Amino acid sequence: MNDVASDTIPYIGEDDTYHDINETIGKQFLTVSLQGETYCIDILSVNEIRGWQTPTMLPNAPEYVKGVINIRGNIVPIIDLRQRFNMEFQEYNETTVVIVLSVEEAGISRVMGVVVDAVSDVLNIDESEIKDAPDMSGSIDASFVMGLCNVDDGVVVILDVEGLLALSDIRKHYGAEERSEESVS
Numbered sequence: 001m002n003d004v005a006s007d008t009i010p011y012i013g014e015d016d017t018y019h020d021i022n023e024t025i026g027k028q029f030l031t032v033s034l035q036g037e038t039y040c041i042d043i044l045s046v047n048e049i050r051g052w053q054t055p056t057m058l059p060n061a062p063e064y065v066k067g068v069i070n071i072r073g074n075i076v077p078i079i080d081l082r083q084r085f086n087m088e089f090q091e092y093n094e095t096t097v098v099i100v101l102s103v104e105e106a107g108i109s110r111v112m113g114v115v116v117d118a119v120s121d122v123l124n125i126d127e128s129e130i131k132d133a134p135d136m137s138g139s140i141d142a143s144f145v146m147g148l149c150n151v152d153d154g155v156v157v158i159l160d161v162e163g164l165l166a167l168s169d170i171r172k173h174y175g176a177e178e179r180s181e182e183s184v185s
Contacts, residue, residue, distance in 0.1 A: 026126035045161040
């Protein structure tokens with residue numbers, strides 16, 4: 001009998017040997033829709049999915065920052081991924097949702113909500129099926145893309161949650177405004 005690590009979920013395959021269930025499942029990704037295209041987000045980064053609610057606006061925020069909402073005492077910034085990716089704005093409707101994402105980096109947890117047109121499925125994708133994104137300029141910054149994957153007859157873009165939650169563009173936005181205000185004085 002094979003030894004099974006305590007941190008894996010074993011199962012017995014058709015060949016009567018033990019296997020780690022993670023070998024066959026791969027990583028799980030939540031599929032979301034933006035302007036009719038399918039994107040994936042690592043499900044381990046998803047805290048919750050909420051219906052659209054109007055956030056409190058922030059002064060001088062970039063257009064794609066819709067504002068902030070209070071979730072159980074935590075102030076969570078809300079970003080519209082359509083606008084973040086320079087897509088055409090669409091009015092929010094009954095399928096519009098906010099996906100609350102979190103990542104931990106250098107011991108600091110960042111939480112942010114992203115607005116998408118809809119959510120649909122959870123896909124199991126083996127890491128070997130994830131291809132590097134081609135190097136080309138487009139509406140989506142390369143730092144937002146983890147890779148691409150063939151699913152059925154199409155290709156889905158797997159988003160890099162850490163890239164999405166990076167605050168560098170927002171800091172640049174506010175820094176540029178501060179510098180322009182200083183030059184006026």
